[in-house]
Amino acid sequence: MPTERYNAAEAEARWQKVWDERGIFATPNQNLGKKYYVLEMFPYPSGRIHMGHVRNYTMGDVVARVKRARGFSVLHPMGWDAFGMPAENAAMERKVHPKEWTYANIAAMKTQLKSMGLSLDWAREIATCDPAYYKHQQKMFLDFWRAGLVERKKSKVNWDPVDNTVLANEQVIDGRGWRSGAVVEQRELTQWFFAITKFAQPLLEALDGLERWPEKVRLMQKNWIGRSEGLLVRFALDPQTTPNGESELEIFTTRSDTLFGARFMALSPDHPLAQAAAQKNPALAAFIAECKRHGTAQEIIDKAEKLGFDTGIKAVHPFDPNWTLPVYVANFILMDYGTGAIFGCPAHDQRDLDFVNKYNLGNTPVVCPPGQDPKTFRITDTAYDGDGRMINSRFLDGMNPAEAREDVARRLEKENDGNRPRAERQVNYRLRDWGISRQRYWGCPIPVIHCDKCGVVPVPEKDLPVTLPEDVSFDRPGNPLDHHPTWKHVACPQCGNKNARRETDTMDTFVDSSWYFERFTDPWIKTAPTERPMVDGWMPVDQYIGGIEHAILHLLYSRFFTRAMKETGHVGLDEPFAGLFTQGMVVHETFRRQNGEWVAPAEVKIETNGDARRATLIATGEAIEIGPIEKMSKSKRNTVDPDDIIGEYGADVARWFMLSDSPPERDVEWTERGVQGAARFVQRLWRLVGEAGDIGRGAPAARPAQFSPAAIAVRKAAHKALAAVGDDVEKLHFNVCVAHIYEFANSLSAAIGDIDSGDIAPDLRWAMREAAEILVQLFAPMMPHLAEECWAALGQSTGRDTLVAQSPWPNVERELLIEDTITLPVQINGKKRAEVTVPRDASNAEIEAAVLALDTVQKALDGKKPKKVIIVPKRIVNVVA
């Protein structure tokens, strides 16, 4: 057995080559048998991997390697989310073509990922910017369109007047464009939408079935979809007061029980009735213009006063023809929720109360809280939105609000306003349709042609893909596709009109990432997005792993997309991800110079003196302030480059440390001390396996029939660790797996230390070899290179020539987990006072007798009989004195 230090750099490259040459991680699309699909969220090719990637892909790799060892056909692919803004920014800043920049980044990052030793099937690699990929996306766009899942409609968008582009809500910071800093305008543009709202209800309902998703993510999606049940009520208007004789106003409410507390009606500034009234009322027009000037940025909304303008229109209370309500236009009513109009019940809605208090409209409480006297209950500054009894509400008085809502709904449903009921029960969702149009170059072209005669015409399938032109210029602001001299000018595929134009908008990059996991199941098929037997065989993804930041957007879009693909025949399932795991971030201390400048960890030297730590700048010796621990980011310069770590310590050390310190869903702090601890353990394992292997070398080939107590002890430790790691890895408790492996290594070291090296019995030699092999197999998913090296060294003595990456997961011998005697803690009145050791199969009566015989118990009982003796089998005994 070798005794020199394990040389990670040399060994890792060597084993990666072996895996590669033997192609052991390629998963053929045949005889799937027991399948397991493990996937990490694919990266954006920014140019370099970061520690977050290392953590994410290590977790996925552990799962993939364990499942492979357990006999599953494992699909574990990797690809590139390759479209997006940064490539265009690079083009503008560095005069490099987005495609060139993107593919150079992919090449660089692929080299980095390979150095991590991930068990990926690179034969399935895809890049979303490849026409061979986005061709199918365009095909599905057209399929969705035919299926009524794509709409083209006008909508308000965030428009950056400097960059000349639409911005997503996330790209608007304090009302300004994140890049240009320009004040963002609200513009009405005709955009392409995916009709995700058509699936609002199924997307909501299916959340309950996603049992292997974090509760947090399910809840976030539930809130995002935002279902609320209420009543659509048609208020009659006094036509004398409306601009064009309008006689009805529809509102949506969830509080129909408070109708008798109504004091006013309010319209969104964008409401048609408000717009019509403004035509005839310049002051109102001015008010509406003022409302629109205010952005939708959060800060503005928080501070904005509730403002209204009385239109002079009068609405009639649905239960009293003689009761009229003033109709206001108000700045806090959203046009795109409900009907864009409300009735205001100030006593039970804080926002409405603020409004009436400003305009002196008064309020009537209609729900009396429990314990309050209805005669004296008043509302002044704080609305009451709790439960209680109805008051001041005629026929509703005495009911609780839920009963009142039901009563109101029943009455108004029956009442008829000509041919329609006065009210209808309605469900509203907060979820909006997904606007996918982007005025950008580096994205998937929307396969549509605009013809003056035929309107909007789909690109015929034979003409797909619509590819991006490569000769584009980024010198002018705006969309290069629009500026291109020839690209957009085409003939209409329907009528032949020579003056038709291509759609120059491209798709949101979230579309690209909404189905890549389905493409991975057969990335070779050229004629369709998916090959049904394959996609149906592999899907769903059994374990998806990624950051919590995708809890809503990516994961909701993907759920929608899979449903849309099912409707158009591309897949056979609704939910793409059976199991989801959201991993925590990698965080690091921050360092600052006296002048406030951030300093990178590599530039800082840290000295410790007892518990005190002192940092200095290596270059100058200047004292450095050690700041808070924060997410690794370029701006704070607290990043650690995976290449540097892999170069210095090896990939196994990086992988082990990423798994060892914190539970995977929590943030993990990257520390030099921690990395060194992992590096020490790598060498320790190398020595330990060597020592155990030496002892095991003389072992008989066949399993001995009998084992000595020493051999049994070794075997028990091995099989206990095997069982524990096996369980915890299924639960993704990698940090606990790491602890079990440490524990096993410690006990194996101790066992070796106890052996008298003179004459070692064959059964002990056999047990040692078994233990060493189990140890290697346990850490192999986490430190695959070291494991291969150890496995090969152990194999020398038996002539075995296999890869640990291809060896089956060992079977746990359950009988080794059972002890002959068990030691039970003994409590007296719930406090632990003693221990008692009894045979495993002792009866409760025997245990009780043994416990009552204990000195401690005798003393505590002081001659009296215990009130009760509780015996929890194999757990604990509690004597109640």
Added chain:
RNA sequence: GCGGACGUGGCGAAAUGGUAGACGCAAGGGACUUAAAAUCCCUUGGCCGUAAGGCUGUGUGGGUUCGAGUCCCACCGUCCGCACCA
């Protein structure tokens, strides 16, 4: 404002309602060494005690239970998500 999660040694953390602190890091002591590195051994929640041992201890206060870090209620603190949604 609404919703959710979390709170355990000096630190990262374990713990199906059943012996709190496994495992790692850091720290202290020791062995080996001319010395250092590397490695190995011991100690390490707090308080009292020479010791045996005792008391105390999972943010705070209550409760359920034979038994609570774990379940329930209230409060304090931290973090996250959503937010003019009718």
